[in-house]
Each structure stands twice: as C-alpha cells, then as structure tokens.
Amino acid sequence: MFSRTMTALAVLSLLGSISLAHAADKPTDPQIAHIAYTAGIIDIEAAKQAIAKSKNKDVVAFARDMMRDHEAVNTQALALVKKLKVTPEDNDTSRSLVKAATAERAKQDKFDGTAFDKAYVTNEVTYHKQVNGALETLLIPSAKNAELKSLLETGLKIFQGHEQHAEHVAAGLK
Amino acid sequence: MASQLKAWISIVLILGMGSIPARAETIRVTIEKMVFTPAVITAKVGDRIEWINKDIVDHTTTVKGGWDVVISSGKAATLQLEQAGPVDFYCRFHPNMKGRVTVTR
Numbered sequence: 001m002f003s004r005t006m007t008a009l010a011v012l013s014l015l016g017s018i019s020l021a022h023a024a025d026k027p028t029d030p031q032i033a034h035i036a037y038t039a040g041i042i043d044i045e046a047a048k049q050a051i052a053k054s055k056n057k058d059v060v061a062f063a064r065d066m067m068r069d070h071e072a073v074n075t076q077a078l079a080l081v082k083k084l085k086v087t088p089e090d091n092d093t094s095r096s097l098v099k100a101a102t103a104e105r106a107k108q109d110k111f112d113g114t115a116f117d118k119a120y121v122t123n124e125v126t127y128h129k130q131v132n133g134a135l136e137t138l139l140i141p142s143a144k145n146a147e148l149k150s151l152l153e154t155g156l157k158i159f160q161g162h163e164q165h166a167e168h169v170a171a172g173l174k
Numbered sequence: 175m176a177s178q179l180k181a182w183i184s185i186v187l188i189l190g191m192g193s194i195p196a197r198a199e200t201i202r203v204t205i206e207k208m209v210f211t212p213a214v215i216t217a218k219v220g221d222r223i224e225w226i227n228k229d230i231v232d233h234t235t236t237v238k239g240g241w242d243v244v245i246s247s248g249k250a251a252t253l254q255l256e257q258a259g260p261v262d263f264y265c266r267f268h269p270n271m272k273g274r275v276t277v278t279r
C-alpha cells in the first residue's frame with residue numbers, strides 16, 4: 001500500500017516536471033516527433049537489458065513484446081517524418097527523458113534475479129504512465145499535423161495496453 | 175490472396191480441427207486502432223471467427239484457460255468455436271483490448 005502510494009507520487013512528480021517544462025511553450029511537431037521516438041528508444045533499451053538479465057520467462061516475454069511494439073511504432077514514425085519532410089528536433093524534454101532513463105538503467109543493472117525483475121517491471125508501469133500522461137496532456141494536444149496526431153493517438157492506445165500488461169506481469173511477481 | 179490462403183492453412187494446421195459442420199459460418203472480426211470490431215459476438219458451435227489485424231502491431235485473441243492465437247500485424251487468423259458458452263477474449267499483448275463471444279449449440 002505504502003509503495004503504491006509512493007509510485008503514484010513519483011509518477012505525479014515526473015508528469016509535473018514534463019508539463020512544467022513546456023507550460024509556456026508548446027512543443028513543435030519536429031520536437032514532438034523527437035520526444036515520441038526517444039520515448040520508444042528508451043523502452044527498447046530497457047527491454048534489451050531485461051532480456052539479457054532476467055531469467056523469468058514472463059518478464060522476458062514482456063520485454064520482447066515491448067521491443068517488438070516500440071520498434072513497430074518507431075518504424076511508422078520514421079516513415080511519417082520522412083513523408084512529411086520533418087526533421088525531428090532534439091529538445092529539453094527528450095534530453096531529460098534520456099537522462100532519467102540512463103540513470104534508471106544503471107540502477108536496475110545493479111540488481112539480479114527477482115530484485116531485477118521487480119525493478120524493471122515496476123519501472124515499466126511507471127514509465128508507461130509517465131509517457132501516456134505526456135501524450136494525453138501535452139504531445140497530442142500540441143501536434144499540428146493530422147497524421148502525426150493520429151499516430152500519437154494510436155501510440156497512446158498501444159502504450160496504455162503496455163501499462164496494463166506491465167501491471168499484470170507485476171502482479172504475477174508477488 | 176496467396177498470403178490469406180497461407181494464413182488460413184497454417185491456422186487449420188495449428189488448431190488441428192476435426193470435422194467442420196456443413197452450416198458453419200465465418201464471423202469476421204477486424205482489429206483496427208486497438209479495437210476489436212465487433213467486440214460482442216454471438217455464434218454457434220462449429221462457426222469460425224476470422225480475425226483480421228489492420229494495426230501496425232501484433233495482437234492476440236486470448237481466452238483465459240482457452241484459446242490463444244497470435245494475429246500478426248497486417249495478417250489474419252481463423253479459429254473454430256468448439257464449445258458452447260460465453261467467453262471473454264482479450265489481447266495478451268494489450269489487455270485493454272477486450273471482447274466477448276456467446277456460443278450456442
């Protein structure tokens with residue numbers, strides 16, 4: 001119960017920092033494309049680490065699902081930016097996502113066995129909540145191009161599925 | 175056409191189904207933008223459901239303690255209903271995708 005409250009608080013603070021960073025200036029389409037693509041890469045990197053480290057078949061299967069889906073979405077995103085002749089533009093939100101993810105991976109790398117599995121899956125729940133919150137409140141409302149907005153909306157539904165999937169895997173680890 | 179035929183044959187092989195009743199119908203369920211359409215189905219034992227995945231990601235149709243079939247992105251899969259009763263199905267990869275089929279004799 002206590003840890004659940006702490007997780008919820010952590011999510012709220014992460015969401016807060018993302019929204020705050022752009023309270024004044026909404027991200028542009030090239031920035032949104034960069035943020036969405038970066039968010040996918042981060043989850044792929046986390047999945048690769050889990051596949052290498054975990055011995056739990058449900059955790060490894062979940063990580064493979066994450067890799068496959070995020071690669072599919074990012075392939076679609078790359079095809080779209082190419083078609084729209086948009087060059088994804090690095091920005092503070094992308095940089096802070098990468099920084100936080102690098103620290104998280106280093107933290108998880110110190111764990112092994114069940115401790116690693118729990119750390120990875122718990123963070124997958126938190127991370128998808130964070131990304132979904134950013135998509136809903138900031139990225140989708142800010143997107144100008146209709147095709148980009150549509151891809152983000154589909155992405156949101158896919159990642160909401162991942163969030164629930166991660167919750168199921170987490171429940172199975174108890 | 176060839177790929178559809180191939181998908182159909184592979185599912186028949188996977189399920190190793192027995193005799194197919196003469197009046198069996200095929201119900202088509204399309205998956206698009208993370209939604210099963212229609213999501214609520216009624217069918218008879220022996221009917222088949224053809225699942226068509228129009229999304230960019232793979233999905234499954236899964237029943238707890240029952241069937242579990244992967245429907246790859248851009249592909250179709252068919253399964254035959256073998257038992258009467260209501261069953262809730264969902265996607266194992268994205269559990270926010272749900273539906274229900276009521277199977278009668």
Ligand SMILES: [Cu+2]
Pocket residue numbers: 161232233234265266267268271
């Ligand atoms: Cu799915």
